[in-house]
Amino acid sequence: MNRRAISPVLTAGITLALTLTALTACSSSPDAPELTVSGGYMPRPVNDLGAGFLTVTNSGDTDDKLTSVTSDISDDITIHRTDRQTMREVKSLDIPAGGELDLGRGGNHLMFMNLKSRPEQGQKISIELHFEKADPIKAELPVKETNYNPAHH
Ligand code: CU
Numbered sequence: 001m002n003r004r005a006i007s008p009v010l011t012a013g014i015t016l017a018l019t020l021t022a023l024t025a026c027s028s029s030p031d032a033p034e035l036t037v038s039g040g041y042m043p044r045p046v047n048d049l050g051a052g053f054l055t056v057t058n059s060g061d062t063d064d065k066l067t068s069v070t071s072d073i074s075d076d077i078t079i080h081r082t083d084r085q086t087m088r089e090v091k092s093l094d095i096p097a098g099g100e101l102d103l104g105r106g107g108n109h110l111m112f113m114n115l116k117s118r119p120e121q122g123q124k125i126s127i128e129l130h131f132e133k134a135d136p137i138k139a140e141l142p143v144k145e146t147n148y149n150p151a152h153h
Contacts, residue, residue, distance in 0.1 A: 048115045
């Protein structure tokens with residue numbers, strides 16, 4: 001008898017909880033960064049060092065940052081900024097709202113140290129990009145010829 005009386009109350013409670021969760025998720029989305037990854041590649045490595053290039057586009061209203069990259073192929077992947085042909089490791093790179101982060105030949109790039117295997121041209125390596133705010137994004141980088149440069153095509 002008591003059980004029957006209680007169960008509608010429980011049901012109402014669960015419904016309310018679900019509704020609140022949905023509202024919270026909705027209310028946060030307009031301010032969130034909306035990131036997509038495109039144009040990625042890795043020039044075929046000639047030793048145990050690899051470079052990675054890609055573009056992260058932010059179509060949201062909030063700035064974000066690329067903070068780290070992980071991959072099965074290397075335990076030591078760093079983000080490098082290039083200034084006047086000198087590169088240095090940085091903790092993050094900005095991905096402005098309504099803009100993009102462009103990693104390309106001669107500029108900022110990802111550096112893969114101590115490659116566990118040396119990928120051949122035509123293969124793909126899997127990476128995961130981590131951001132300050134947005135959820136991680138998985139991407140595949142096709143391995144191109146060693147001196148490949150899309151800017152020359
Ligand atoms: Cu570098």
